Amino acid sequence: GDSVTQMEGPVTLSEEAFLTINCTYTATGYPSLFWYVQYPGEGLQLLLKATKADDKGSNKGFEATYRKETTSFHLEKGSVQVSDSAVYFCALLNNAGNMLTFGGGTRLMVKP
Amino acid sequence: GAVVSQHPSRVICKSGTSVKIECRSLDFQATTMFWYRQFPKQSLMLMATSNEGSKATYEQGVEKDKFLINHASLTLSTLTVTSAHPEDSSFYICSASRQGVGQPQHFGDGTRLSIL
Numbered sequence: 001g002d003s004v005t006q007m008e009g010p011v012t013l014s015e016e017a018f019l020t021i022n023c024t025y026t027a028t029g030y031p032s033l034f035w036y037v038q039y040p041g042e043g044l045q046l047l048l049k050a051t052k053a054d055d056k057g058s059n060k061g062f063e064a065t066y067r068k069e070t071t072s073f074h075l076e077k078g079s080v081q082v083s084d085s086a087v088y089f090c091a092l093l094n095n096a097g098n099m100l101t102f103g104g105g106t107r108l109m110v111k112p
Numbered sequence: 113g114a115v116v117s118q119h120p121s122r123v124i125c126k127s128g129t130s131v132k133i134e135c136r137s138l139d140f141q142a143t144t145m146f147w148y149r150q151f152p153k154q155s156l157m158l159m160a161t162s163n164e165g166s167k168a169t170y171e172q173g174v175e176k177d178k179f180l181i182n183h184a185s186l187t188l189s190t191l192t193v194t195s196a197h198p199e200d201s202s203f204y205i206c207s208a209s210r211q212g213v214g215q216p217q218h219f220g221d222g223t224r225l226s227i228l
Binding site for chain 2: 032051097098102105107
């Protein structure tokens with residue numbers, strides 16, 4: 001079945017540092033890929049998405065590129081802020097669009 | 113703005129109580145909604161897929177009689193935790209997506225259920 005693997009946290013960075021959170025997947029066909037962010041005590045918010053190979057999703061300074069050759073969708077941000085502290089989930093939507101598979105989540109802590 | 117509304121956000125009740133959680137899609141019709149459960153510091157676990165006008169599809173290991181799902185309309189799905197016990201305490205999150213290829217699921221803000 002489909003699966004998503006992302007780096008374990010917590011990731012602790014200083015403000016303005018560069019962020020990378022790795023995400024790799026296994027899936028049949030041509031899934032869509034997403035990054036969601038969860039702030040403490042809240043639900044998930046869609047951060048960005050990519051629906052086909054080589055697409056780059058971007059939002060709020062975050063970027064991720066759909067790499068089919070390496071089955072990856074790594075999340076990056078050039079300069080993190082304290083307000084970026086949250087848990088980030090990489091997710092895969094299957095071809096049929098009826099199953100969303102999540103990675104285990106990566107907690108990011110940004111210190112001033 | 114929020115496209116999926118979930119209510120209530122927090123419930124604290126005694127053991128044996130049944131609790132209903134509502135999930136509404138605010139600006140689109142959702143033939144399918146999803147219910148997840150999240151344990152502390154863990155990822156989301158899909159409990160069931162809620163289909164408008166038909167029975168829900170439950171994931172393996174999820175008790176159908178414990179977690180009743182009703183998808184009454186194209187904008188409303190409810191999850192009822194029947195005769196809740198402390199082990200049912202968790203964070204429950206619903207989601208819905210618009211029709212179309214690659215449409216993301218939009219999540220509600222979750223319901224924190226605490227059974228005393």
